[in-house]
Amino acid sequence: MTAPLTPSQPPPHDPAWPPPPPSHPGPAGDPITAAEVVQGLVVTAASAVAGALLGVLWVWLAPAVQLISDGEGVYLRDSEGEAAIGADGTFVLLALAFGAVAGLVVFLVRRKGGVPLVVGLALGGVLGSLLAWWLGVRLGPTADVVAHAKAVGPNVVFDAPLKLRMGAAAMLAWPLAATVLHLLLTAAFGPRDPEPGPWDAYGKR
Numbered sequence: 001m002t003a004p005l006t007p008s009q010p011p012p013h014d015p016a017w018p019p020p021p022p023s024h025p026g027p028a029g030d031p032i033t034a035a036e037v038v039q040g041l042v043v044t045a046a047s048a049v050a051g052a053l054l055g056v057l058w059v060w061l062a063p064a065v066q067l068i069s070d071g072e073g074v075y076l077r078d079s080e081g082e083a084a085i086g087a088d089g090t091f092v093l094l095a096l097a098f099g100a101v102a103g104l105v106v107f108l109v110r111r112k113g114g115v116p117l118v119v120g121l122a123l124g125g126v127l128g129s130l131l132a133w134w135l136g137v138r139l140g141p142t143a144d145v146v147a148h149a150k151a152v153g154p155n156v157v158f159d160a161p162l163k164l165r166m167g168a169a170a171m172l173a174w175p176l177a178a179t180v181l182h183l184l185l186t187a188a189f190g191p192r193d194p195e196p197g198p199w200d201a202y203g204k205r
Helices: 033-062 083-109 117-138 145-151 174-187 198-203
Strands: 066-069 073-076
Touching: 033 083, 033 117, 033 174, 066 145, 083 174, 117 174, 174 198
Parallel strands: none
Antiparallel strands: 066 073
């Protein structure tokens, strides 16, 4: 005669034993959704449009390089001046500020983060910088220095066209500031993955 089964013993030949582990939210590596792609595109477009404001501020804040003509040639009024470097520095500082604001705003709006948002920040930063560069040159003094010198006459100081001498490097300031700050904020204050439970260890056997 055999003893009856106790509740602590698994029923013999029962395919439902042990019971399946409870479900829990998936990890951060879930597939990218269409909504996240749309959000990334919105971030790209918004950053690119904000480049127009950067271009206007660059024209307004960048120090002017002054030229003068003697009737035969055009020369720098101050050959030892640092205005040309100041124009580049102004653009880079403004781009860093725009990138930091973009990264902060995107993090505050969507703390979960995601690859599309990071790509949108990077691509939008490059597009915004290109638009700012183009718009700043268009809004600044004319690029036809000879015609400008003839128009103002000899021995009259006038502003040189706005140029970005470190163009390729300056284009990276905005996207780098945006993506780095966003990733740091997400790592420090973003939502955490759920802690592994006892059933997770069982499922790995």
